[in-house]
Amino acid sequence: MSDIIISAKDIEVQFRVRENYLTAIRNVSLDLYQGETFAIVGESGSGKSVFTKTFTGMLESNGKITNGSIMYHGQDLTKFKTEKEWAAIRGVKIATVFQDPMTSLNPIRTIGSQITEVIEKHQKLSKVDAKAQAISMMERVGIPNAAERFDNYPFQYSGGMRQRIVIAIALSCHPEVLICDEPTTALDVTIQAQIIKLIKDLQKELGFTTIYITHDLGVVANVADRVGVMYGGQIIEYGTVNEIFYDPQHPYTWALLSALPQLGVKGEDLYYITGTPPSLYNKIKGDAFAPRNPRALKIDFEKEPPFFKVSDTHYAKTWLLDPRAPKVEKPEAIHNLHEKIARMTSKGGAFHVGNE
Amino acid sequence: MSETNEREVLLSVKDVDISFGEGKNVFKAVQDANFDIYKGETFALVGESGSGKTTIGRAILRINELSKGEITFEGKRISGKLSKAEDREVIRNIQMIFQDPAASLNERATIEYCISEGLYNFHLYKDENDRLQKVDKALEEVGLLPEHKSRYPHEFSGGQRQRVGIARALIMEPKLVVADEPISALDVSIRAQVLNLMNKLKNEKSLTYLFIAHDLSVVRFIADRIAVIHLGRIVEIAETEELFAHPMHPYTISLLSAVPMPDPIIEKQREAIVYADATEEKTGPDYAMREITPGHFVYCTPQQVAGYAKIAE
Structure with missing residues (x-):
């Protein structure tokens, strides 16, 4: 097996809801290997999204990591306190693609400006260079006539095209880890097939590691090298995709x-x-x-x-x-x-x- | 398959066009829809978002107006202008189950009221006692308890709320139920419960379903016959297993090939087939629904029939 890129140990996450505490993640450990696709399956509320949000410090403000460590290149991500620390990781080294492309894009700004913003911010490129890189990224994710569509707004794109843009933004800083949180759940099956293929092709080309969150076992069978099954805030079984489908052990x-x-x-x-x-x-x-x-x-x-x-x-x-x-x-x-x-x-x- | 001809037609959609907007901005959401739903069957309408499947469902419920054609129910026209009495009769006989049970129930009303609303509107009860009995019976039929009556929708899980949605449709004793993506918002395990419930009620009450969905694996399990709709046009109609065994229209083939199967060996080899003409309509004056093999219809020209018939062999 290749090297471990992220190692999460005994992670516990609690949310404060009024006077009560809700334990969303209960002592979950996971080693993620360089270049693999790890799929997390589970029903809604099992903690799949919450768990991976700890990797980018994106827990809602009432949530806290109350135990455990997440080691990434010698740094413990759970010790991060300021936005400044996260700025070097989130979106740069570990990026996320969310379910609904309409809510993750700003509806009143052009597609081009939303991609170049990320490139300018994280790679410190000039406006001209950033635009050139953005257009080549748009072409790479399969936007026809990328240069012409650079100045379009999100509403002028179809759902599948919008998700392609979100992927382009997520990959614009060449992250090492891409978290895909139900990236195709809001899309039609024919579009879903295209987006899944796009993510796989890009992974082959750019060599990033993918965490794939989904509830669709068909999608898991397609994308995953390894699978973790979550229930009640815990991973209850994990193994290679063949082991989980053909030799499952947990009830x-x-x-x-x-x-x-x-x-x-x-x-x-x-x-x-x-x-x-x-x-x-x-x-x-x-x-x-x-x-x-x-x-x-x-x-x-x-x-x-x-x-x-x-x-x-x-x-x-x-x-x-x-x-x-x-x-x-x-x-x-x-x-x-x-x-x-x-x-x-x-x-x-x-x-x-x-x-x- | 000859029995198909003898079965009783419950609902018939004939040459239906539905458009929105006026003049230059007219948008044809559905064109030339033709199909029959037989009594006691589950007829599925499958397509991607924007294909017009919900629009047809709503037209049957008299929510969308037709711009052409007609819809008949038990031989009587139910589209266009109807008298108030006829209109009420249609609403009573055709009920709907919606996709999102959280959005389709009144958050401020108790379950008892949610379920009785139809009874109130149509005075379908003798006295208070009778109404309460009917509500209890409807709750029991969908696997909920009488003590749930006094609760509010937010106190229930997604699956339970969908049961309430089904109960409020059932209490009207409808003949046809239009189920618009009834399980899309539910988790895998809950999904199975609702599908089982729908099947059980179909058998017990000899209901007929129009099942509108995009998930082909679910449709394969529940439907007797399937119509595939693409860009407002029905492109293929066949019995469920026949459609999966011999998909004919290129769009159907592409759609079936895109569905991921829960099996890593198969899935790692599968290639989705892209429908080349996805954006341009395959249509013209010669195009119509033509029967290729008994009960299997494809939208095509007379010249194409022979080619499609080869697929069935």
């Missing part, structure tokens, strides 16, 4: 995969997870997923499980992997996942057509 990962509509059988009920995610205001005892897990063991309600090793790259936080645990099989629905999906695609549709 929550099982449930997430079982609920895929692609695995549904017409006329039968689709698998679903009962109950609701835990409230993060209260201290969570044991395994956070236990109350919703039909296969939960007694110990799941009492003691938080540690990470058990499945392979050198695959770890899961479930008591089921303890040698003393009873043997529990993963649900029938996700046995032979690849064969099932392959069967439904080879009958026609997407995959079949692509290979004709």
